[in-house]
Amino acid sequence: MIATALTELLRIRVPVVQGGMQWVGKPSLVAAVSNAGGLGILTALTQPTPEQLRVAVRETRAATDKPFGVNITLLPTINPPDYQGYARAAVEEGVRIFETAGNNPSKLIEYLKSNGCIVIHKCTTIRHAKSAERMGVDVLSIDGFECAGHPGEEDIGGLVLLARAAQELRIPYVASGGIADGRGLAAALALGAAGVNMGTRFMCTVESPIHPNIKDTIVKATEQDTIHIFRTLKNTARVFKNSVSMEVVALERRAGGAQFSELRDLVSGARGKLVYENGDPDYGIWSAGVVLGLIKDIPTCEELVKRIEKDAEDTIAEMSKRVRPMAKL
Structure with missing residues (x-):
């Protein structure tokens, strides 16, 4: 022990x-x-x-x-x-x-x-x-x-x-x-x-x-499958790299950046909850660490x-x- x-x-x-x-x-x-x-x-x-x-x-x-x-x-x-x-x-x-x-x-x-x-x-x-x-x-x-x-x-x-x-x-x-x-x-x-x-x-x-599909997604993922969002808003979050999080980052990186009001629908907690319930890893934002590479x-x-x-x-x-x-x- x-x-x-x-x-x-x-x-x-x-x-x-x-x-x-x-x-x-x-x-x-x-x-x-x-x-x-x-x-x-x-x-x-x-x-x-x-x-x-x-x-x-x-x-x-x-x-x-x-x-x-x-x-x-x-x-x-x-x-x-x-x-x-x-x-x-x-x-x-x-x-x-x-x-x-x-x-x-x-x-x-x-x-x-x-x-x-x-x-x-x-x-x-x-x-x-x-x-x-x-x-x-x-x-x-x-x-x-x-x-x-x-x-x-x-x-x-x-x-x-x-x-x-x-x-x-x-x-x-x-x-x-x-x-x-x-x-x-x-x-x-x-x-x-x-x-x-x-x-x-x-x-x-x-x-x-x-x-179960999200668990399988985690197993198949690597340490390169996370991304930071909200960096420009000084509220950085590490999440799974999917189509939604990539879109958020693209909006943040454009000339003039992005206001949270422009990102709200993409990053809503309701969409993130449905990822876990319905099993579509691309439906919304969900948290994941670089430890993905070890699982x-x-x-x-x-x-x-x-x-x-x-x-x-x-x-x-x-x-x-x-x-x-x-x-x-």
């Missing part, structure tokens, strides 16, 4: 977190990850209302007696969701582990900590991580440039970002972006992380609620987590054999 500060804090067997993913972090996947020994995370905003999040929490608890969490991501939007309502519903249902992300999380973090919750906050820069540390979060998720979704605007890869985290942070952190196997877990541990956060890899499992199968969550655990242990043991200290004179 690989025991770290993360496994001890969350009371999980393997230091692997399934990150919150819109339309994907549903009870079937969350319970499967937690039952496998990792930490499954429900995505609050996948549910239309806080009351429906209550239902999802109850469904998850009926399927696992292991720890699981809830993700609440603060989105830049004109009409923000009822974040406090989602948080309150989850807390009242007994959830005590939360993954937070997005801008200005202080009020949300204050509420969660006042209710005795463990908070994992996602950051793409060390300065934001240090700010969250001051807010009192328990664990930081350090997202490198390789990650799906929003990697920030500074384009720092995980290798440097995680090493910087080891230099600067006082609390445990997990590595996110570009990780799909035990070798990645071992590398993250070597860089000072207490575990890993995986999104795209868990999308491609038996229990993932997305359409070659569709295992159960139990098979995947066990494989990661064993391969990480084997990699660590192999390193101790392969790297031999020189004899001192």
